[in-house]
Amino acid sequence: MNKSRNYFHLHLVSDSTGETLMTVARAATVQYEDVQEIEHVYPLVRTQKQLDRVISEIESAPGIVLYTLVDQGISDRLERTCRDLGVPFVNILTPVFSVFQSYLNVTQTHRIGGQHELDAEYFKRIEAMNYTMLHDDGQVWEDLEGADIVLVGISRTSKTPTCIYLANRGIKAANVPLVPDIPLPAHLLNLKKPLVVGLVASAERIQQVRRNRVLSLQAENYNDTYVDRKEIAREINMARRLCSDNGWPLIDVTRRSIEETAAEIMALYRTYKAEIPGITI
Structure with missing residues (x-):
């Protein structure tokens, strides 16, 4: 007999292509049986106006918010909104950056989409x-x-x-x-x-x-x-x-x-x- 699935909204907000977020999100969600995410992907979010649409979508369909945003102003506003709405949020690269910075003792460059350089x-x-x-x-x-x-x-x-x-x-x-x-x-x-x-x-x-x-x-x-x-x-x-x-x-x-x-x-x-x-x- 098929078990009923539980659906939840998953918002992926990125100032680049969003590939990193999608990979991490799918690696996580596959670990939970009988749960199905409804993905909302927002790539290339680099201005406050672009963030307006993202916030509107999160307000309409609250759920987990994962993001990779280099701009501190945009990141802070997204976090404030999530707190006000009572939805969980994670900047998935923050723990990685912390480890790199403490080990390498160098300053982060804050380059958007640096992994996609045309090298x-x-x-x-x-x-x-x-x-x-x-x-x-x-x-x-x-x-x-x-x-x-x-x-x-x-x-x-x-x-x-x-x-x-x-x-x-x-x-x-x-x-x-x-x-x-x-x-x-x-x-x-x-x-x-x-x-x-x-x-x-x-x-x-x-x-x-x-x-x-x-x-x-x-x-x-x-x-x-x-x-x-x-x-x-x-x-x-x-x-x-x-x-x-x-x-x-x-x-x-x-x-x-x-x-x-x-x-x-x-x-x-x-x-x-x-x-x-x-x-x-």
Whole structure:
């Protein structure tokens, strides 16, 4: 029997993009079962006039307020409003800044959105993202040698979202689907620079995800073997054998989040590049 969910309003106020707030908020809310947040996101709040709208929204739908605001005047006004309304509020970066300041003994610069500067790292991530999107799901196989990491796996092993996560870390990631009875590109087996990593999951998990995929697309003419457990098991064995034959590391993603899978891949890549001269991340 499904339990009823408790809903609450969650206001995320930022003078930058709000990405930091959303990441922290979602990491926190996922820890509470049967509770569902209603997110109100307010990015680029840098003037008192912009804060007026935020305060109006909080007054209309009171709830938890998380914020990252560098301007002291705007921050103070938001806090006063929250106190008057009796709603909880947290500047999520204050404890972090306190630790950094006490340990480093330096003054905070109060730069808005400093983590999003258009520096070399930013452009590296953009280049990686462009490469990854161009090489998704076996597209443009000819220049896989330009990748940092190539993921191989059967359908529904989270290859694409894992590649996108890696690209956001500045890693050029391509992925190649493993399809029964369809030969792989010959040069995949002879790559020199990229680390090739295989992804697998349990047959039960893949079958469940594929069934949900078919239902969501309302597909009527799909191939029955796509969700057949025996066929899925055959595909998994094929993937395991391919990785074993070529010495590729294999990761079981059955009970892993995208972040956990990507973290293990990045650890493998750090070891890999340390063993091969000339490779830099």
